[in-house]
Amino acid sequence: MDLARVVARTVSGGSSRGPAARSAGSASAGGGSDSDATADSPAAGLQRGSLGTLDIVFFVVAAAAPLAVVAGAAPLAFRLGGVGAPGAYLFSGLVYILCAAGLTAFASHVRNAGAFYAFVGHGLGRPAAAGTAVVALLSYALICFGFYGFFGFYAASSMRDLFGIELHWSIYAALALAVIAVLGYRQITVGARILGVLMAAEVAILVVIAVAVLATEGTSNFTLEPFAPSRVFDAGSGSMFVLALGAFLGFESTAIYSEEAKNPKRTIPRATYLAVGFLAVFYGFITWIAVAALGLDGLVETSLSDTFQGMYFMLADSYLGPWAKIAMDVLMVTSLFAATLAFHNATSRYLFALGRDGIVSRRFGATHPRFASPFRASIAVSLAAIVPILVTVTLSGDPYLHLLLWTNGVGIVGIVFLQLLCMIAVLRYFWRDRRGHGAFRVVIAPGLGAIGLTLGLWLMLSNFDLLTDLQGWANAALVAPVLLLGIAGVVWAVWLRRRRPEVYAGIGQGTRTIDVATAAGEAAAHPE
Template sequence: MVVSAAAPLTVMAGVAPIAIVLGGIGAPAAYLLAGITLTVFAVGFTTMSRHVRGGGAFYAYIAQGLGTPAGIGAALLAVVAYNGMGIGLYGLLGSAGADAALALWGVDVPWPPLALAGLLLVWYGGHRSIDFGAKVLGVLLVAETGILVLLAGGVLLRGGADGLSAASLAPGNVLVPGTAAVLAFAFIAFTGFESTVIYRREARDPERTIPRATCIAVCFLAVFYAFVVWAVIQAFGDARVVAAAADDPGGLFFSAITTYVGAWAAHLMHVFIVTSVIASLLAFHNAVNRYCLALAEEGVLPARLAAVHPRYGSPYVAGAAQTALGLVVVLAFALAGADPYTQLLLWVNTPGGIGVMVLQLLASIAVPCYFRRVPHTEGVVRTLVAPVTAAVLLTAATGLVVSRIDAFTGASAAVNTVLVAVVPGVFLLGVLLALRLRRGRPEVYTRFAVEPAPTAPGPHPGTER
């Protein structure tokens, strides 16, 4: 079961240096703040999963709590947001792949062919089914996590550049304007943890495993991300790390691991960051496919997207459609001569990241609304206190991110306005679609996100011999 679509090395070596530039040595705290917020969110979210068992996760919960129009708006927003998060990563793949080719073989490779090759590979992984994707992801995640642990261990053993310091957690270094921009990177780092619910139908004992897997995933990632960023800060020293990150953000982690572990580890990291991005792309690809599958089964998206491969069991038509969209976007940026990192990655990821935060906010609001209407035996902390607290925290975090969107994207005011407007625009489009369905196809509107009928117990998928 995939618990996070944002693979650790992608989050760290690919994005964390910019977080250090913006937030200074207090950047690790942003990951902890995001983790605390999402842990509180997970309490109500996983409680809802025991009562709403559809495969749509966010949109199903929002529909049950806030009504069908909001649910369909959230459904379209989820598809757009996850597509944005995934497609934007092809920019990082092209950039990291080009850097790796230059560092390892001295070959200057343009980024578009690398991004297109990754697009084909991800399509094949999704086409071959979730089992194939999970096996590949498992191997890649172990390797990339291991190289980050090796880097942090080397820094700790040698005491960093100036001795180990806890200044990153000092309020004066955390409560700075740049922290608002770093929160965007921090929340994006956790994107995909709700896949523990998306894959509910493929889980054993979901009543017990889903809440546990979700909370463990969020808590582990928060501590791990903060620890690794802190270790890299120690590698350069509190006084010098921001300048080092600003001078060469793409090389920050490679420089640190070369100094504290060895050049051979830097070579491995170049390989692993490419595989890490591919792992993230596979996870996003599978998540989007399953959202499209669920929506096609609901009748909101074309029925053809619900087609499942007769041999592999994968939603292969949805995968092909997603790949075609990625191809169009990558080619458009390539033909425009855009930078793969600062434009394709950051610009396309921006509405995706904000969209996911808005979905989490709406889901938090939906939890107490739902439990006010249905009989249940859940406690008030799970059904009211935790989700309301999460809604307040997510509102504040989203507002901070939007207010500092210029620092996150580096784009003009006009571009930033468009990127932010995508989120409410898509949600409103979904609401209008819902109203149209209510008039023209009331049967689709009525059954949207309705709980599936109980089925007779049987063997778990994949346990047959």
């Protein structure tokens, strides 16, 4: 893949396909009439057939930010939960593969950029869908906003170490915001190609470190102890699972791109299983490499030291030389940029789906006449991201301890809750009619996934102070607004049912057009 060609494509405006080719089916893409769908833009639908399996995998893996997870979070997982971290990552991956079975089956029947929102709408009814939409939008937005602080923090540190340049973190955050705003406004496939380059580079440096460790140490520290159940699920593992489960956030975003996928019935399942399976094995293997390099006792000693956060940077320097540490510094920044871009795209598509269905202003449900992107939703997300950055700077807050951990703490809880709700929706949707799918895929697997997510949610909430570094009521004060706004979304849907039935009929119903005459029948088919 030639990065120069990607940049040239970005400058020249992306695809040469005309607006007419990208607007097919746009008039029927929401709950309103044709005139509603096209009132604000000549093209009201996302570009169909523009994303292949690997494009979507790039988005999911990049959103997971594998280098940031391994180099930035895994050392903390070791510190909190001991040597069982590799097993915790594998277990978390298994939970999400079970969830993916039901999720991809659902996605083959419901294709919508709102994913959680549309799934819950079909499985649990429209009021639940409206509440889900609000929580999903806020959760993804909070994670996206927090990553600007994460990016600014590491960019400032890397530029200082590499070039001696001293600039405030907010300058780098603002630069990232500007670039992401342009990429989000333009065609999505440009972002996919850039994410592919960045993801490949960060994965490659970690693989090179792993090979160097194995070539140097051989089998001297080979042990399966990190995968032993007694190590993975011991009394102190709860806080470790906060990081292990959080490492897979965004796996469901394959469904978010179902409207833009080539052959969604095949592309979405393949992309989901590939992304989750790769991340589970990759995280488990690369974290085990730290054990192979340091030994069990050495790993514990390093993870409890004051320099534990530099564990993988130290391995890079020791086994490959100073060049590898420099590469890690650079790639950490690009990894965080890629993740921020991916979460921006996901947030924009949730806002697009809500606008298209009339839950928020329909202006957000319009697509660009040339790029077929949800440009208004993307602009809104970019403008909103300015606010937490300015607030953090004004209050002299820390970009990592405050902007990142507080926003992502709430966002992670919100997403895991929605994943659990989505599994319940899958079970209800397929309970009486499996629609040609096997019992394991649509009943057993999502049921087991729901049990795993329930355990994960409990672990997160019971260890929430580890994410925020706050105590007592302050943690409840952070989480409560998202839950209350979710309830407000349910109440709003109930109001729409009585006052604006034409809007209510389209809530969470995917790309189908539903008119007032069929609202009663749809309500019966999807009880509240």
